[in-house]
Amino acid sequence: MNEPRRARPEEAAALRDLVRAAYAEWVPTVGREPMPMTDDYAARIAADQAWVVEEAGRLVGALILEDTKDGLLLDNIAVAPEARGRGLGGALMAFTEAEARRRGHARVWLxxxxxxxxxxxxxxxxxxxxxxxxxxxxxxxxxxxxxxxPPGQPLP
Structure with a gap:
C-alpha cells in the first residue's frame, strides 16, 4: 500500500470524483449529498490540506486535514469503493494520528x-x-x- 502524499493541483478533479464515489452510498440515507461531496478540492489542495493515496495511477484514498486551535481536524477521510476491505482506511487513520503528533497536536477530532x-x-x-x-x-x-x-506513551 502506498503512503499518503500531498495532493497536487492537477488532481483536484480526480480527488472530487474519488470523494463523490466514496460518499455516494450515503445519499439515500442522508437524503441529500453529504458535505464532502460538494467541497472545493482545488481550494483544499491550495490550502495544503489534501492528502491522497495513489495506486496504479488512480487515487484510491484521501484525507482532508485541518490544523485548528482544538487539535487536528480530520475533515474528510475517503476510500474508493473498489479499494475497500484492504486496510486502507485504517492506514489513513494511523497516518492522521502520526501527522497530528508531528504537528504538535494532542487530539484528533472529527x-x-x-x-x-x-x-x-x-x-x-x-x-x-x-x-x-x-x-x-x-x-x-x-x-x-x-x-x-506522546510517542511511546500509553493513551491518557
Missing part, C-alpha cells in the same frame, strides 16, 4: 452525520469518543475526538 451509524461505530472502535451533537448547515452532526499521547 464530525460525521448522525445517520452514518456505521461510521460512528467504526470511529468508536478506533478509540474515538463522542463529545457532542449539534446541527450545522442543516446536518445533524456527531462530534468525536481521540486524545493522543
Amino acid at each position: 464530525y460525521t452525520n448522525e445517520m452514518m451509524t456505521t461510521n460512528i461505530a467504526r470511529y468508536l472502535r478506533l478509540g474515538f469518543t463522542e463529545t457532542h451533537r449539534e446541527e450545522q448547515a442543516g446536518f445533524r452532526r456527531v462530534f468525536m475526538e481521540r486524545r493522543l499521547s
Whole structure:
C-alpha cells in the first residue's frame, strides 16, 4: 500500500470524483449529498490540506486535514469503493494520528452525520469518543475526538 502524499493541483478533479464515489452510498440515507461531496478540492489542495493515496495511477484514498486551535481536524477521510476491505482506511487513520503528533497536536477530532451509524461505530472502535451533537448547515452532526499521547506513551 502506498503512503499518503500531498495532493497536487492537477488532481483536484480526480480527488472530487474519488470523494463523490466514496460518499455516494450515503445519499439515500442522508437524503441529500453529504458535505464532502460538494467541497472545493482545488481550494483544499491550495490550502495544503489534501492528502491522497495513489495506486496504479488512480487515487484510491484521501484525507482532508485541518490544523485548528482544538487539535487536528480530520475533515474528510475517503476510500474508493473498489479499494475497500484492504486496510486502507485504517492506514489513513494511523497516518492522521502520526501527522497530528508531528504537528504538535494532542487530539484528533472529527464530525460525521448522525445517520452514518456505521461510521460512528467504526470511529468508536478506533478509540474515538463522542463529545457532542449539534446541527450545522442543516446536518445533524456527531462530534468525536481521540486524545493522543506522546510517542511511546500509553493513551491518557
